[in-house]
């Protein structure tokens with residue numbers, strides 16, 4: 192039988208990774224280990240075409256990300272074009288390049304929202320993780336510029352064993368700065384995060400404390416600050432619905448124009464990675480083998496195939512199954528029903544007491 | 560004229576002018592032919608009643624005018640419409656969609 196799968200509903204969000212260049216070097220960065228260099232980046236005209244095709248296809252929100260998207264001088268032009276096409280525009284930034292002047296240009300271009308990442312609440316540990324001296328004061332200044340303008344601001348804190356104890360103060364900082372939302376997001380163990388897993392993974396006790404801190408803050412701070420909490424799925428019994436299902440809601444375009452169902456999907460080598468320079472976003476979304484590979488439920492092995500939750504979590508993360516089991520089509524081992532779930536327990540049991548040195552995210556710094 | 564405080568309750572609530580918070584908007588999704596609320600990190604589809612109400616939120620007219628408009632167009636008593644409108648506004652204010 193060779194029936195065509197049902198036509199894919201259009202994507203809701205585009206993650207536009209404009210560049211992998213970044214002044215910071217966070218060891219949990221979600222970028223791939225093989226970073227795209229400046230010379231391979233899409234041009235302004237190419238990005239405008241991507242944005243046009245995204246709006247045409249039905250994308251509602253575009254997230255300008257990186258690396259550091261503010262390293263691209265054409266960012267205001269891209270924002271203006273996207274806003275003109277009715278796309279909701281979100282800037283995901285480290286804030287270290289943000290000034291009154293370039294923020295004004297983005298606001299005038301129609302930027303809707305800023306998501307600003309913080310490595311920690313205190314400068315010393317923050318700058319140790321980010322690998323950039325002087326970053327914290329720049330980030331604080333950036334937050335104040337956004338809030339003073341009235342544009343909604345989300346603060347994003349990536350959590351790991353080194354900063355997990357300071358979550359209550361992170362949430363206070365978000366409130367004091369006037370953020371409308373805050374994300375307390377445990378490291379996701381792909382890419383650089385996976386390389387640094389032994390240095391970053393919290394203990395179960397630390398995780399429980401983190402969860403309590405978030406619950407306390409929700410009660411203490413009320414609805415004025417929305418708190419989004421993302422746990423490390425190694426400690427869960429059921430995986431996350433990665434990207435809301437493969438090829439269902441999200442499409443990611445890398446700096447060099449590779450089109451991906453999620454930002455780690457370049458690790459999957461069994462099919463060709465689609466290229467926006469040679470096909471349109473709509474064609475790729477509908478037909479590229481990479482997008483069809485794990486779309487829906489037909490690809491699923493047992494126990495997912497017969498599981499009542501298969502359209503809730505879509506069998507979990509394909510890239511995690513690949514990274515941990517060597518098989519992207521396996522049930523995510525995070526799932527307690529996975530025959531390979533013991534692999535997760537093994538990893539957690541063998542975490543060292545003293546964290547090994549961090550491998551910083553830098554061009555040429557990835558382990559072989 | 561007296562110094563009595565304005566009566567609290569529905570009347571004051573109806574005099575308020577509501578608007579979408581900065582960074583939040585109601586938008587027609589041409590591809591899916593539906594109205595969506597676009598907000599930071601989320602987009603969601605209001606039900607048909609909420610959509611009719613939100614299409615009248617312009618940051619200019621008071622809530623009472625929104626209710627009058629709906630009462631003129633829909634076959635329901637004004638107090639019923641007023642209750643729905645005020646409940647929706649309260650809910651969406653709590654969810655950081657609307658503000659006064």
Ligand code: SF4
Pocket residue numbers: 213214215216217219220221222257258259285308552
């Ligand atoms: S996680 Fe850190 S290194 Fe990676 S893009 Fe963001 S700020 Fe830069």
Ligand code: SF4
Pocket residue numbers: 429430494495496498499500501502504505506507522523526527528529
């Ligand atoms: S068996 Fe598969 S579908 Fe069921 S909960 Fe586990 S990962 Fe999800």
